[in-house]
Amino acid sequence: MTNPRDPQLWWPGVVYVTPPGDVMLGRSVGYATHTDALRDSICGRRSALAYWTHTAWLVPRAALGEELVADHGITLPEALIDSSRQRYAHRWLAEQPFVAVSGTTWPRLTADGAPGYRVAFDATGDRVFRVDAYRDGAIESALAFRVPSLSPRAADSMASLDHDGDPSTIDRALRWLSAGTLDEAAVLNAFDARRLIEDGYGYREALEGELESMSKIADEVALLDQVYRQVFARAGAMQPDAEAFVECLNAAASDATEVGTPLYGAARRITIAPLAVPHLERLVLAEREEPELLLPGESRWSVGPVEAFRPALPKTLNRSTRVR
Numbered sequence: 001m002t003n004p005r006d007p008q009l010w011w012p013g014v015v016y017v018t019p020p021g022d023v024m025l026g027r028s029v030g031y032a033t034h035t036d037a038l039r040d041s042i043c044g045r046r047s048a049l050a051y052w053t054h055t056a057w058l059v060p061r062a063a064l065g066e067e068l069v070a071d072h073g074i075t076l077p078e079a080l081i082d083s084s085r086q087r088y089a090h091r092w093l094a095e096q097p098f099v100a101v102s103g104t105t106w107p108r109l110t111a112d113g114a115p116g117y118r119v120a121f122d123a124t125g126d127r128v129f130r131v132d133a134y135r136d137g138a139i140e141s142a143l144a145f146r147v148p149s150l151s152p153r154a155a156d157s158m159a160s161l162d163h164d165g166d167p168s169t170i171d172r173a174l175r176w177l178s179a180g181t182l183d184e185a186a187v188l189n190a191f192d193a194r195r196l197i198e199d200g201y202g203y204r205e206a207l208e209g210e211l212e213s214m215s216k217i218a219d220e221v222a223l224l225d226q227v228y229r230q231v232f233a234r235a236g237a238m239q240p241d242a243e244a245f246v247e248c249l250n251a252a253a254s255d256a257t258e259v260g261t262p263l264y265g266a267a268r269r270i271t272i273a274p275l276a277v278p279h280l281e282r283l284v285l286a287e288r289e290e291p292e293l294l295l296p297g298e299s300r301w302s303v304g305p306v307e308a309f310r311p312a313l314p315k316t317l318n319r320s321t322r323v324r
Contacts, residue, residue: 006264008309011235011242012228013095019308022165023267023301025246027097028186030231037313041223043092043192049129049170049184050147050160054202055120056191057106058098060181063114072105072112077193080217088228089221093193098186100194103207111137117178119187121147121170123205128281129160129170131177139284143177143293146279165302166272172295173277196220223313230311249301264303272298 009017012030017023024030032046039045064074078093098117101109110116118132130144147160147170161168167175171184194209195201197217201209212220235242244262252259252269261267275295283290 006303006306007238008306009238009242009245009263010231010309011238012092012231015242015246017264017303017306018165019306020165021264021302021304021306023249023303025249025301026183026185028183028189030235031092031096031189032185035227035311037227037311038223041227042196042220043089043189044224044227045192047188048161048168049119049121049187050168052121053123053125053204054191055103055118055123055205056100056187056194056202057103058100058117058119058182058187058190059106059109059114061097061099064099068109068112068114072101072109074099074101074105074109075197075211077197080197080212080214081221082214082218086218086221086225088232089225091232092224092228093196096186096189096193098182098190100190100201103202103205107137110134117182117187119174119182120205123202129173130282131174131182133177139287141177141286142282142284143173144280144282145173145277145293146281148279165270165300167298167300169275169277169295172275172298173293176295226313227311231309234309261303264306267301267303269299270302272300 008019009015010030013027014030015023015025016030032044034046064076068074069076076094076099078090081090081093083090106116106118113136116134118130118134120128120130122128123130126146127148128144128146131142132139133141160170162171168184174182174184174187191202197212198209199212200206203209241263245264248259248261249267257269258266259269274297277293277295280293283293
């Protein structure tokens with residue numbers, strides 16, 4: 001039985017266990033949290049695409065070699081951070097699996113062979129979520145569906161948000177369309193990294209923003225640097241436990257409903273039912289229009305409540321003295 005005093009696993013890019021015990025695995029997990037220490041930070045705060053009014057143009061970081069970056073004049077967010085002074089903020093930015101790029105640069109990049117995604121929500125005031133996957137300058141697949149108002153009175157008002165640990169409809173749709181390459185956290189982290197350095201990026205489909213000064217960016221990431229200094233240090237200390245924990249989950253039989261793990265004891269598999277996406281406006285797969293979308297069922301793991309790790313904001317870093 002899980003002991004509520006068990007420590008929270010938090011290894012960015014590998015595993016993140018929420019205080020209620022929901023297990024998140026993957027390349028983009030653990031880089032955003034609800035900790036109060038980051039409430040004034042652009043990067044590192046958990047959010048949802050259903051609160052957007054933006055568009056983001058994304059390219060996998062792995063596809064951006066030095067030559068491509070130079071040829072297209074791409075500014076990587078971490079390039080504007082002094083890694084010797086703000087090592088952990090620099091690491092946070094550099095570890096994101098996707099890079100948000102200029103809306104004018106993105107078509108040239110995809111035409112040059114880089115895979116890319118255009119992701120938007122409510123960018124024109126219509127509360128429609130859209131994602132277009134491009135390769136070789138052409139749409140490979142596309143999806144659009146309307147998300148109802150988030151008014152508490154709407155019957156399906158929370159359909160686009162995480163609910164009791166289950167992934168949101170938007171997250172499931174992103175992973176399904178991209179064959180697991182892209183998820184909601186990856187989009188949010190890449191977008192936040194871009195708007196950190198480029199004020200106004202993506203708002204109401206704005207292709208460009210105004211580049212911030214390096215001094216202002218340094219001030220803005222001070223909170224992120226101090227918090228993730230603690231997170232990364234703790235992750236290193238917990239790495240053996242985290243690796244063993246993830247290995248147990250990955251090795252579990254597909255029909256196992258429970259599996260023993262180090263640190264937490266039994267982990268329970270939670271089944272998520274297939275979902276017929278309502279309010280579908282467009283679905284294109286392999287250049288063919290489809291009339292409906294049924295997202296497949298999936299599963300996730302839970303270990304029960306754990307003792308949350310709450311990074312402290314050092315007293316030497318006072319929010320009131322920061323330049324906004």
